[in-house]
Amino acid sequence: MGLNKALFLTQLEGIVSGDGFKKVIEGVNINTMRLATGAILVADSGNPGRVTSESYFESVVLPSSQTDLGSLTFQVPRDYDSAVDYMAVRFLCNSGGTTDAPTLDAALYQKEPGTALSANLDPTASAAITKTSATTGAAWREIVADGLGLVPGAGVTWVLSTAGTRGTTDSVVIYALEVEYYSTLVYDDDTDRE
Secondary structure, three states: OOOOOHHHHHHHHHOOOOOOOEEEOOOOOHHHOOOOOOOOOOOOOOOEEEEEEEEOOOEEEEOOOOOOOEEEEEEEOOOOOOOOOOOEEEEEEEEOOOOOOEEEEEEEEEOOOOOOOOOOOEEEEEEEOOOOOOOOOOOOEEEEEEOOOOOOOEEEEEEEEEEOOOOOOOOOOEEEEEEEEEEEEOOOOOHOOO
């Protein structure tokens, strides 16, 4: 059987959920983080705030005295594989200090059409953030929503915070952010594909 556009698109209609592949949500990044007030993070926005952490590299820094990291609000993609039901907010980050190990955590709320706002879905907190100086390294840490019933097309808000023990020098520096999930390539609900 040859592969042409018509056959390929016809075959896509036969895709079922459960065999998803990882994908990143385009447009959700460090620039979409907001303060609790809804304001975007800028250099003069208070804590956390945007700073130039290394040379000309702009990042988000949460001082050791703060725990509220802000929030992310976006739509669960229509191609989200609801059978796999996995999403993670990933941070390229590090922490100052030498003895304590902060983690990243979140409360997660979902709003579907015609329903009340969900209770906190309580995703899994990240592993401890690597303790390094800003110039020696960073590592990816992720907050995972696995099996929490996220619905394709629903709105979600991740209220981000730090957890774990933090010393007086344990600021958290975030260099980049991405949201990954499992996709079905087409709309998860086949009635929405038309």
